[in-house]
Amino acid sequence: MKPRIAIVGLGLIGGSLARRLANAGCEVIAWNHNDRPYATAEADGIICKPTLAALAEANPDVLVLCNPLKAMPQILGTLKPLINPETTTLTDVGSVKGMVRDQVKAVGLDGCYVGAHPMAGNELSGWEASDPQLYDGALWAITVDENTEYRRFLTVADMIVNRCGNRLIVLDDATHDRCAALISHMPHVVATAMINELVANPNRNIAAALAAGSWRDMTRVALTDPNRTRAMVEEDAANVETLLRDMANRLTLMANVLHDMADANVRPTEGDVKQMDRFFAQGQPFRDYKAAVKQPDYTERCEKIKLAIPEDDWRRTLLESARRGEHIVRFEGEHDVIVEVRSAV
Amino acid sequence: MKPRIAIVGLGLIGGSLARRLANAGCEVIAWNHNDRPYATAEADGIICKPTLAALAEANPDVLVLCNPLKAMPQILGTLKPLINPETTTLTDVGSVKGMVRDQVKAVGLDGCYVGAHPMAGNELSGWEASDPQLYDGALWAITVDENTEYRRFLTVADMIVNRCGNRLIVLDDATHDRCAALISHMPHVVATAMINELVANPNRNIAAALAAGSWRDMTRVALTDPNRTRAMVEEDAANVETLLRDMANRLTLMANVLHDMADANVRPTEGDVKQMDRFFAQGQPFRDYKAAVKQPDYTERCEKIKLAIPEDDWRRTLLESARRGEHIVRFEGEHDVIVEVRSAV
Numbered sequence: 001m002k003p004r005i006a007i008v009g010l011g012l013i014g015g016s017l018a019r020r021l022a023n024a025g026c027e028v029i030a031w032n033h034n035d036r037p038y039a040t041a042e043a044d045g046i047i048c049k050p051t052l053a054a055l056a057e058a059n060p061d062v063l064v065l066c067n068p069l070k071a072m073p074q075i076l077g078t079l080k081p082l083i084n085p086e087t088t089t090l091t092d093v094g095s096v097k098g099m100v101r102d103q104v105k106a107v108g109l110d111g112c113y114v115g116a117h118p119m120a121g122n123e124l125s126g127w128e129a130s131d132p133q134l135y136d137g138a139l140w141a142i143t144v145d146e147n148t149e150y151r152r153f154l155t156v157a158d159m160i161v162n163r164c165g166n167r168l169i170v171l172d173d174a175t176h177d178r179c180a181a182l183i184s185h186m187p188h189v190v191a192t193a194m195i196n197e198l199v200a201n202p203n204r205n206i207a208a209a210l211a212a213g214s215w216r217d218m219t220r221v222a223l224t225d226p227n228r229t230r231a232m233v234e235e236d237a238a239n240v241e242t243l244l245r246d247m248a249n250r251l252t253l254m255a256n257v258l259h260d261m262a263d264a265n266v267r268p269t270e271g272d273v274k275q276m277d278r279f280f281a282q283g284q285p286f287r288d289y290k291a292a293v294k295q296p297d298y299t300e301r302c303e304k305i306k307l308a309i310p311e312d313d314w315r316r317t318l319l320e321s322a323r324r325g326e327h328i329v330r331f332e333g334e335h336d337v338i339v340e341v342r343s344a345v
Numbered sequence: 346m347k348p349r350i351a352i353v354g355l356g357l358i359g360g361s362l363a364r365r366l367a368n369a370g371c372e373v374i375a376w377n378h379n380d381r382p383y384a385t386a387e388a389d390g391i392i393c394k395p396t397l398a399a400l401a402e403a404n405p406d407v408l409v410l411c412n413p414l415k416a417m418p419q420i421l422g423t424l425k426p427l428i429n430p431e432t433t434t435l436t437d438v439g440s441v442k443g444m445v446r447d448q449v450k451a452v453g454l455d456g457c458y459v460g461a462h463p464m465a466g467n468e469l470s471g472w473e474a475s476d477p478q479l480y481d482g483a484l485w486a487i488t489v490d491e492n493t494e495y496r497r498f499l500t501v502a503d504m505i506v507n508r509c510g511n512r513l514i515v516l517d518d519a520t521h522d523r524c525a526a527l528i529s530h531m532p533h534v535v536a537t538a539m540i541n542e543l544v545a546n547p548n549r550n551i552a553a554a555l556a557a558g559s560w561r562d563m564t565r566v567a568l569t570d571p572n573r574t575r576a577m578v579e580e581d582a583a584n585v586e587t588l589l590r591d592m593a594n595r596l597t598l599m600a601n602v603l604h605d606m607a608d609a610n611v612r613p614t615e616g617d618v619k620q621m622d623r624f625f626a627q628g629q630p631f632r633d634y635k636a637a638v639k640q641p642d643y644t645e646r647c648e649k650i651k652l653a654i655p656e657d658d659w660r661r662t663l664l665e666s667a668r669r670g671e672h673i674v675r676f677e678g679e680h681d682v683i684v685e686v687r688s689a690v
Contacts, residue, residue, distance in 0.1 A: 119555060139554055169554060179552040182543060183560040190535060191563060193595040195628035197588065198527060204690040205670035207524040208634060209484055209514060210464060215528040217562040218536060223632050226625040234621075238607035243542065244600040248593040250538040255589040262583035276579075280571040283540035287568050289553060325550035345549040 002026050005159060006060035006088075008052070008075060010037040013093050013121060014066025015130030017164070018046050023132050024163045031055040033067070037127035056082035062159055064116075065092035065100075069235075072100060076107045085112035089155045093118055095180060096235050097143040098173040114156045115143030115173065118166070137299070139327060140168040143176050144315055153314075154334060167327040167340065170318035181239035188229045189244060191222035254279055285345050292343040303341040304329065311335065347371050350504060351405035351433075353397070353420060355382040358438050358466060359411025360475030362509070363391050368477050369508045376400040378412070382472035401427035407504055409461075410437035410445075414580075417445060421452045430457035434500045438463055440525065441580050442488040443518040459501045460488030460518060463511070482644070484672060485513040488521050489660055498659075499679060512672040512685065515663035526584035533574045534589060536567035599624055630690050637688040648686040649674065656680065 002025050007018040010032040022028045022045040029047045031054070032038070038048040049055040056063070056079060063083060067075050072094070083090070090113045094100045097115045104113045120138040122129070140160045144153060153170070160168050171179075194215075198204050221229075233240050257272045257279075268276075292298065307326070309317055318328075326339035347370050352363040355377040367373045367390040374392045376399070377383070383393040394400040401408070401424060408428060412420050417439070428435070435458045439445045442460045449458045465483040467474070485505045489498060498515070505513050516524075539560075543549050566574075578585050602617045602624075613621075637643065652671070654662055663673075671684035 119557060121557070141551075141555060169551065171551065175548055175551060176555075179546075179548050179555050182546060182548075182552045183556040186542075187539065187559050187563045189599055190539070190592075190596065191559075192625065192628055193592055193599070194532065194535070195631040196595060196624065197531075197591055199628055199630050199690060201524075201527060203520055203524050203527075203668065204631075205687070206514065206516065206520060206667050207527045208631070208690050209667075209670070209672070209687070210486060210521075210524050211528040212464060212466070214532050214536075214566045217565050218532045219631075220562050221559045222628055223635055226628075226632075230621065230625045233603070234606055237603040241600045241603040241607055244596040244603070246542055247535075247538055248596040248600065250541060251535065251589040251593040251596070254534055254538070255586045255593065258578070258582040258586040258589070261579055262586055276575065279541065280537065280575050283537055283544055283567055283571075285544050286540040286549075286553070286564075287571075290568055322551050322554075323548065325554070327554070342550070342554070345544060345553050 003061040003155075003159065003163070004029065004058065005163075006030065006055050006058065006063040007046075008055070008063065008065050009033070009067035009071075010041060010046075010127045010130070011066060011068075012125045012127075012129050012134070013118070014064070015041070015127040016120070016132055016134040017064065017066065017093070017118070019044050019130060020132035020135050021159070021163055022046050024165070026159075026163055029055060029058050029060060032127070033071070041127070052078050053082050056084075056088075059084060060088055062089050062091060062155060064159075065090070065094070069094050069096070069100070072103050073106070076103055076109065080107045080109060083109075083112075085109060088112060089114060089152045091116045091156050095184075095232075097141075097171075097176045099235055101143070101145065101173055110147065111149075112152060114148055114152045115141075115176075116156055116160070117141045117143070117176065118160075135164055135166060138164070138166045140164075140166055141176050142168055142170050143173045144170060145172060146315070148315070150311060150314055154331075157328070157331065161328065161331060167329050169322035169327055170315070171322060172315070172319065175319065177236055178239050181236050181243055185233050185236050185240045186243040186247065188221050189233055189240060190247065191219050192226070192229065195219050195222045250279075289343050289345045299340070304338050305341060306332065307337050307339050309335050309337060348406040348500075348504065348508070349374065349403065350508075351375065351400050351403065351408040352391075353400070353408065353410050354378070354412035354416075355386060355391075355472045355475070356411060356413075357470045357472075357474050357479070358463070359409070360386070360472040361465070361477055361479040362409065362411065362438070362463075364389050364475060365477035365480050366504070366508055367391050369510070371504075371508055374400060374403050374405060377472070378416070386472070397423050398427050401429075401433075404429060405433055407434050407436060407500060409504075410435070410439070414439050414441070414445070417448050418451070421448055421454065425452045425454060428454075428457075430454060433457060434459060434497045436461045436501050440529075440577075442486075442516075442521045444580055446488070446490065446518055455492065456494075457497065459493055459497045460486075460521075461501055461505070462486045462488070462521065463505075480509055480511060483509070483511045485509075485511055486521050487513055487515050488518045489515060490517060491660070493660070495656060495659055499676075502673070502676065506673065506676060512674050514667035514672055515660070516667060517660070517664065520664065522581055523584050526581050526588055530578050530581050530585045531588040531592065533566050534578055534585060535592065536564050537571070537574065540564050540567045595624075634688050634690045644685070647688075649683050650686060651677065652682050652684050654680050654682060
């Protein structure tokens with residue numbers, strides 16, 4: 001039986017998800033903070049509701065929060081008395097997971113909650129930009145904690161794998177947010193520091209004139225709205241702090257080695273040369289990984305293996321699978337998954 | 346009268362330059378370390394010479410060194426007894442300028458030398474990839490020192506502006522190499538440190554799976570040959586060292602502010618909030634600059650003004666013009682230039 005899925009927020013991510021699920025034959029109901037998307041959404045087979053109450057009264061199997069993070073506390077507060085946590089599983093698509101779970105806990109809905117974060121998006125926003133193909137080939141992170149019910153996980157996983165046709169990995173919130181800090185939040189700070197470095201330089205106009213592809217790519221994210229970047233960084237402050245200190249140490253270590261090399265009177269020591277060797281060699285597994293994944297038909301050629309999920313230890317089993325670089329691509333019954341074995345870094 | 350221009354090295358940069366100059370009606374002669382490009386180069390109107398001696402004997406007005414930097418000392422040594430420094434002006438297209446001038450001085454050819462660095466290139470290499478359109482709209486940096494003769498500068502500038510149809514700015518070697526460190530060499534080290542950070546992380550496979558556009562763009566240059574990056578960084582060690590320490594300080598400062606924000610027991614001080622405000626505001630002039638230059642017809646709409654070049658103070662006048670963000674687009678006689686007034690950072 002196809003599930004009934006409720007979408008809160010018909011922006012780029014929520015609108016695209018609603019349209020993809022409707023295309024897949026799901027019964028999709030939706031609410032948006034204004035009814036501008038409703039006419040075209042209804043034409044796409046999405047049943048639009050005038051209020052959050054009307055959405056919750058429809059008793060959906062899954063309710064997906066696709067609203068902006070800043071609206072989350074208010075929407076959760078409104079939903080709390082309206083939804084039936086026995087029959088509705090609550091999830092979201094937010095890009096930070098620890099904070100959302102805290103907000104869900106604060107209103108007492110954590111018993112029916114499973115976190116989710118689809119790796120999909122582009123530089124656009126709003127329903128007008130929504131496109132079901134935005135989710136083509138997407139990987140989702142599902143986040144769970146020690147209280148997450150296995151049946152709730154299966155409900156959200158069914159939506160992702162069987163309805164959206166996507167892949168997923170299972171994480172705890174802390175691992176998700178640490179990884180997001182590494183691949184997105186910290187790099188945004190570094191890019192911002194680089195444009196600050198240029199602006200502070202008396203030769204900034206010359207440098208800007210000479211800048212080519214490497215500078216353009218490395219500073220692109222610093223050109224986006226700095227207030228959004230700042231909010232993102234502050235929401236994940238502890239993780240970003242750790243990574244910035246690590247990066248500062250790596251750069252200082254290289255500065256020390258280069259100091260000896262620049263100073264003609266100080267021959268680089270054997271230790272210096274080894275540090276330099278190590279610095280340029282350490283990332284090689286990532287270079288190899290990138291070379292592997294860009295091969296044509298890479299995904300098709302990845303080995304698929306069956307993984308049994310022990311009911312008493314499912315969280316750890318699935319987190320370790322994710323750590324090995326495996327992606328869940330199919331369920332076989334309720335206790336076996338087929339995972340795609342990706343190249344490891 | 347169209348000049349006779351000699352090109353040493355028919356790779357991507359030299360080959361494209363030779364073809365552009367031949368298209369512009371210049372007499373172009375060339376030598377390459379092997380004769381593989383000669384048949385197609387001759388078909389493009391380039392007169393190919395079997396030896397460096399034959400190239401020098403043709404007594405060119407300009408000789409452009411487009412060979413790899415590592416071949417520079419040997420080629421300069423070979424050329425020294427062959428060229429007539431009275432009638433031939435020597436220049437190059439290398440991406441570091443201080444080191445090349447030192448090598449030119451070491452063989453005693455600095456009296457006829459003017460440095461040059463065209464902002465042109467792509468990820469390809471070799472004659473097969475050469476394309477005269479590679480130089481479309483290119484900006485060149487010309488580098489001079491206190492001994493550079495004005496007539497030598499005019500000779501190289503004529504090739505760039507009147508023959509190639511390109512723009513130029515005039516710098517000293519130190520300014521050029523400091524700017525190159527800022528917009529290219531330092532960012533390469535930062536990108537390498539970021540992939541090292543990922544590889545060192547126990548969640549590296551999860552992070553790599555979650556990585557999206559910001560990570561891809563910011564680490565792209567770390568995927569290129571690490572030996573080439575290392576050589577580039579070591580050649581510009583002192584400048585890169587300074588910038589890495591600056592970057593480490595900026596990242597540490599942000600880590601300190603985030604530490605207070607992450608610690609619920611420590612309210613961020615007013616000073617912390619101000620540091621954060623400043624960090625995200627400081628780069629705004631660069632964001633505004635980028636928004637300006639990406640306007641359609643930006644170049645056409647830039648104001649063009651006439652700048653007189655005093656013969657006794659031409660180096661400082663032109664360096665200051667570059668610092669203001671002006672590009673030389675035309676000469677009017679020998680002592681007036683038309684500069685394009687670009688948006689300043």
